[in-house]
């Protein structure tokens with residue numbers, strides 16, 4: 098049986114530190130790197146990030162949208178990036194934020210979470226806002242294939258609150274409910290469950306939430322969205338040990354020089370280590 102994602106992630110976090118760097122080939126970043134906004138530019142950008150970072154960070158997170166905008170050739174670049182990043186030792190979280198119902202959700206799951214699929218990734222970001230239960234085909238297939246999910250619970254963007262902070266009849270808000278579902282999913286798993294939550298590092302004090310889901314907390318928002326590694330202990334409290342902080346533009350803007358990308362990533366990794374071990 099394949100080792101579950103949660104166990105593989107825990108080991109990677111212990112060995113490499115918890116930083117997740119995004120592969121987000123924005124048109125503006127391609128321009129800053131002196132690349133044309135075309136398939137060759139996309140290919141060069143992604144290859145450079147993988148070459149620079151896949152052997153040192155725990156997780157790389159390609160943002161599918163930036164590849165999809167080039168159509169089938171963009172998807173081919175995404176496939177190659179995922180495969181090369183995994184071969185170099187990074188875990189890959191595919192950021193595609195999929196969410197659908199029944200057999201359609203099952204097809205999305207087959208796309209990213211079946212071990213034989215060309216886009217197989219260690220984990221996938223998913224949206225539970227068609228109802229947490231709609232994610233069941235993805236949960237099941239992830240379990241079968243040793244993969245994981247990151248479920249959008251409390252997102253980093255200010256607009257997220259109108260859905261996620263909505264209070265239900267039982268007095269609990271929607272985001273807290275998603276965390277509770279994940280805690281149930283991960284119950285009894287050691288050393289860490291495979292079903293994570295996305296919880297923005299930008300959100301300030303989250304002590305009113307039970308973040309103890311026995312699973313990873315993907316924390317985007319550091320760098321370009323204004324959060325800093327030093328904020329992590331105040332935002333996450335004791336759950337900081339399970340936080341996978343994500344930085345995309347904050348690292349990528351230092352390219353295309355491979356050494357500069359590594360230095361930027363190492364600086365974030367050091368700051369995160371300093372902030373989270375001091376807590």
Ligand SMILES: O=C(O)c1cc(=O)[nH]c(=O)n1[C@@H]1O[C@H](COP(=O)(O)O)[C@@H](O)[C@H]1O
Nearest residue numbers: 160222252253254295317321322344345346
């Ligand atoms: O699921 C995500 O990764 C995600 C969730 C969220 O709440 N906020 C968020 O910014 N993200 C993603 O994290 C990355 C953040 O990029 P930067 O703001 O450039 O560091 C982007 O790929 C976003 O799509």
